[in-house]
Amino acid sequence: xQLQEKIKNEVIKVFKDEFNYKCSxxxxxxxxxxxNFSGFYTLILFPHLKxxxxxxxxxxxxxxxxxxxxxxxxxxxxxxKGFLNxxxxxxxxxxxxxxxxxxxxxxxxxxxxxxxVEFSSPNTNKPLHLGHLRNIFLGDSVSKIYxxxxxxxxxxxxxxxxxxxxxxxxxxxxxxxxxxxxxTEKVKGDKFVGDYYVKFExxxxxxxxxxxxKGVSEVDAVKKSSLMKEAKSLLRKWERGDKExxxxxxxxxxxxxxxxxSTYRSINVSFDKNYYESETYLLGKKNIEExxxxxxxxxxxxxxxxxxxxxxxxxKKLLLRSDGTxxxxxxxxxxxxxxxxxxPKSEKQIYTVGNEQDYHFKVLFKILDKLGYSWAKECYHLxxxxxxxxxxxxxxxxxxxxxxxxxxxxxxxxxxxxxIELGKIDDFDGEDLTKLYQKIALSALKYHLLKVDxxxxxxxxxxxxxxxxxxxxxxxxxxxARIRSIIKRAEILNIEYGKINFSIIKHISxxxxxxxxxxxxxxxxxxxxxxxxxxxxxCNYVYDLSKSYNSFYQEEKIFDGKNxxxxxxxxxxxxxxxxxxxxxxxxxxxxxxxKM
RNA sequence: GGUUCCGUAGCUCAACUGGAUAGAGCAACUGCCUUCUAAGCAGUAGGUUGAAGGUUCGAGUCCUUCCGGAAUCACCA
Numbered sequence: 001x002q003l004q005e006k007i008k009n010e011v012i013k014v015f016k017d018e019f020n021y022k023c024s025x026x027x028x029x030x031x032x033x034x035x036n037f038s039g040f041y042t043l044i045l046f047p048h049l050k051x052x053x054x055x056x057x058x059x060x061x062x063x064x065x066x067x068x069x070x071x072x073x074x075x076x077x078x079x080x081k082g083f084l085n086x087x088x089x090x091x092x093x094x095x096x097x098x099x100x101x102x103x104x105x106x107x108x109x110x111x112x113x114x115x116x117v118e119f120s121s122p123n124t125n126k127p128l129h130l131g132h133l134r135n136i137f138l139g140d141s142v143s144k145i146y147x148x149x150x151x152x153x154x155x156x157x158x159x160x161x162x163x164x165x166x167x168x169x170x171x172x173x174x175x176x177x178x179x180x181x182x183x184t185e186k187v188k189g190d191k192f193v194g195d196y197y198v199k200f201e202x203x204x205x206x207x208x209x210x211x212x213x214k215g216v217s218e219v220d221a222v223k224k225s226s227l228m229k230e231a232k233s234l235l236r237k238w239e240r241g242d243k244e245x246x247x248x249x250x251x252x253x254x255x256x257x258x259x260x261x262s263t264y265r266s267i268n269v270s271f272d273k274n275y276y277e278s279e280t281y282l283l284g285k286k287n288i289e290e291x292x293x294x295x296x297x298x299x300x301x302x303x304x305x306x307x308x309x310x311x312x313x314x315x316k317k318l319l320l321r322s323d324g325t326x327x328x329x330x331x332x333x334x335x336x337x338x339x340x341x342x343x344p345k346s347e348k349q350i351y352t353v354g355n356e357q358d359y360h361f362k363v364l365f366k367i368l369d370k371l372g373y374s375w376a377k378e379c380y381h382l383x384x385x386x387x388x389x390x391x392x393x394x395x396x397x398x399x400x401x402x403x404x405x406x407x408x409x410x411x412x413x414x415x416x417x418x419x420i421e422l423g424k425i426d427d428f429d430g431e432d433l434t435k436l437y438q439k440i441a442l443s444a445l446k447y448h449l450l451k452v453d454x455x456x457x458x459x460x461x462x463x464x465x466x467x468x469x470x471x472x473x474x475x476x477x478x479x480x481a482r483i484r485s486i487i488k489r490a491e492i493l494n495i496e497y498g499k500i501n502f503s504i505i506k507h508i509s510x511x512x513x514x515x516x517x518x519x520x521x522x523x524x525x526x527x528x529x530x531x532x533x534x535x536x537x538x539c540n541y542v543y544d545l546s547k548s549y550n551s552f553y554q555e556e557k558i559f560d561g562k563n564x565x566x567x568x569x570x571x572x573x574x575x576x577x578x579x580x581x582x583x584x585x586x587x588x589x590x591x592x593x594x595k596m
Numbered sequence: 597g598g599u600u601c602c603g604u605a606g607c608u609c610a611a612c613u614g615g616a617u618a619g620a621g622c623a624a625c626u627g628c629c630u631u632c633u634a635a636g637c638a639g640u641a642g643g644u645u646g647a648a649g650g651u652u653c654g655a656g657u658c659c660u661u662c663c664g665g666a667a668u669c670a671c672c673a
Contacts (some may be wrong), residue, residue, distance in 0.1 A: 321671040472620035554637040
């Protein structure tokens with residue numbers, strides 16, 4: 001983007017020198033030239049025609065000629081209607097590349113800023129599914145993007161480990177479990193517990209059905225079934241701290257955590273701190289009291305506590321029930337405050353939570369703001385769209401979900417199958433192959449979920465496998481591996497490429513210009529991705545870069561036998577491209593491989 | 597019903613926030629491996645951007661109305 005700013009400044013000067021027309025940088029628009037026109041950047045003339053007082057063609061030629069004479073960036077131009085397309089000077093780009101190659105890492109040193117990022121945040125009554133994966137990859141990637149810009153990032157999740165849903169699993173296990181465990185059944189712990197949750201729902205439905213047949217209304221039947229009564233009784237016992245129940249609760253949650261941790265490990269994601277709802281669900285009450293004293297909240301006659309946000313275009317919101325117990329909002333207020341106590345230097349918190357809770361977070365941030373927390377205005381709800389299946393929403397209660405572990409396992413199988421088909425596995429031994437399949441599978445899955453704008457809902461069809469060709473993770477891995485193979489060959493041939501002085505190169509190809517133009521945008525892209533909390537921007541960028549490199553690779557021979565400075569330059573350009581691809585993939589949580 | 601979001605090639609997604617002839621990938625069809633990895637490259641075909649108006653030099657993007665879809669509006673979590 002720097003480059004566009006520079007061109008704008010040059011254009012301003014031309015306007016002034018040639019036409020005595022003064023305008024500010026905001027009046028000028030320089031766009032990237034669309035692919036079917038030649039050039040890199042385009043000045044749009046229409047808005048200036050009145051001020052320039054001559055016709056389009058004349059104006060375009062005068063501006064273009066003047067820039068060719070005076071610009072340090074622009075080497076040539078062509079005029080199509082009101083669009084003045086610029087070509088870029090080789091030596092300018094080479095200079096930029098040279099600067100970039102020595103600086104691109106060191107630019108992002110620690111900046112002492114800190115943030116908190118929440119993501120994943122599962123319930124302990126069911127295994128992770130595809131929706132969680134979108135959440136996790138998003139949160140993890142945004143964390144990495146901020147980290148790469150020098151922030152200290154605290155990755156946290158809140159585990160919803162208490163409540164009626166966990167009690168349901170407990171009831172079912174007590175009734176039907178016969179003391180089985182994940183170990184005895186050789187089942188992953190989260191799956192094991194999740195199955196009892198489903199069992200509960202199934203038996204409960206049967207019971208309700210029987211009750212309704214006996215003439216009980218459906219609403220009553222749901223409440224009156226023996227299973228539901230027992231679940232509620234367990235919840236009360238849990239809240240009283242009943243030792244038996246707590247023991248069972250700990251045992252079953254322990255199984256679930258083993259399962260979650262195994263999934264997290266398999267997708268290479270970790271957290272700096274876990275919060276458990278069982279420890280935070282009472283937080284916030286104190287803050288509500290303070291809010292009442294400050295007259296931000298008010299008490300109804302039945303002693304329930306509310307906030308009236310109708311002036312801010314929200315509704316009234318309940319904060320404490322009439323019996324004094326807290327609601328979701330209460331806990332979130334308390335937890336937010338606790339997090340900033342735990343990480344006091346943080347300037348903001350990013351919540352990775354689905355867009356079904358858009359309203360909730362708007363209200364939460366508003367309340368925190370009213371309570372006087374300065375960071376409240378900086379907090380951000382990283383809201384993402386749901387993943388729909390071809391026949392509608394995923395519904396965990398009905399078992400209509402795409403299970404995370406299963407999906408990963410299918411992806412690995414596909415990676416293996418494809419690799420064997422393509423005859424890619426000859427140079428590997430067994431253990432390396434397992435790692436390779438893992439990397440390819442995860443690259444495909446992560447990239448598939450991250451390349452879509454987070455805000456948008458996406459469709460997932462389990463019958464169509466995720467692609468490995470085209471705009472995909474494996475394509476990016478492949479491009480990287482290809483380049484590393486070039487570098488390896490350069491080293492074998494003993495061709496120097498790291499220390500060459502770029503300035504001896506006088507002319508470079510369009511392919512090379514495209515690559516450099518993309519490379520030097522690196523920092524701008526990172527900042528844009530961070531500002532918009534959008535890994536999809538990184539995806540688009542790394543795809544463009546890889547695509548441009550592959551065209552270059554295909555059309556221009558690197559090892560042409562001459563082994564002169566041009567060869568060295570091409571290798572150096574390849575080397576730095578691969579390094580940038582690697583760090584971009586790293587931001588997406590994707591591990592590279594040197595060969596595939 | 598109120599509020600918010602969405603609708604782009606057969607399918608999955610882009611479009612630098614108002615710029616050109618709306619781009620990629622998949623699927624289909626053509627070429628390119630005796631030379632750096634063909635998970636690649638080059639090309640063909642595919643569109644009234646849900647519909648109709650409006651704003652202006654210029655609209656997928658902004659405004660209005662309609663059609664279709666989703667979310668949310670609980671003393672549920």
